[in-house]
Amino acid sequence: MTEVPSPQLRISDQTRESALSALGEHMTAGRIDIDEYGERSARITAAKTRGELGEIFADLPTPHPQYEDVPRAVATPEPAQEAAPVPKRPGSPENWSPPQRFLAAILPLAWIAAIALIATGTLAWPIIFVPIGLTVFGKSMWGHDWHHDDHHHGRRDRHLRDRERRRELRESYRRELGR
Known part of the structure; x- marks a missing residue:
């Protein structure tokens, strides 16, 4: 037991x-x-x-x-599952979540629709803020996953090093207080 x-x-x-x-x-x-x-x-x-x-x-x-x-x-007992294949790159599209896939599919269509509606005179130019807003939303939610530049891949490593350094500083501060 x-x-x-x-x-x-x-x-x-x-x-x-x-x-x-x-x-x-x-x-x-x-x-x-x-x-x-x-x-x-x-x-x-x-x-x-x-x-x-x-x-x-x-x-x-x-x-x-x-x-x-x-x-x-x-x-947490979990049923046995096959190991997932290791992805080639962290930000590659096959690793995107369903909301990311949806936004990636709808974003180009929103841009095309807004431009077409403005060009035909069906709607006024402020409709362009719809795809701009979708783009800003996607960037704010998953910005680092949508870039494939190498300098973005080091972000997680820098974050982990910084967190470890903060943890060490916090521990040394606690030791100093304990004296």
Whole structure:
């Protein structure tokens, strides 16, 4: 019989990252919308214990966050699946989520329709703000995934190095306070 850890146990940054990843999967699957994702991700970032994290996922099926001290098979049993092939590039279209694919399909059509409607005189020129707005929305949501320039691929590595540096600074500050 496996002992259930106390909900009062504090969680780590790795657990929070796991929770954010699981929450992203729920949004991709359509179980929660973008507003609820924002609200829950803020709660995940502020969570300090397993109990607080558990409340956020109480109404959602698996996946749930993974804890360091609990093996993955025990934490969330999942059916065996074939390993997905490793993608060639992180931002390639075959890795896009369904909303990204939809926007990538509709965006050129919106530009063509707006230009045609303006050229024929059917609608006034402000209709051009529709495809501009769609473009800005897509860029703000998935901007780094829509570029295939090599300098964008280093963004994640820089982020991870910066986060590790902040973690080291935070730990040294805590050690200084403990003296």
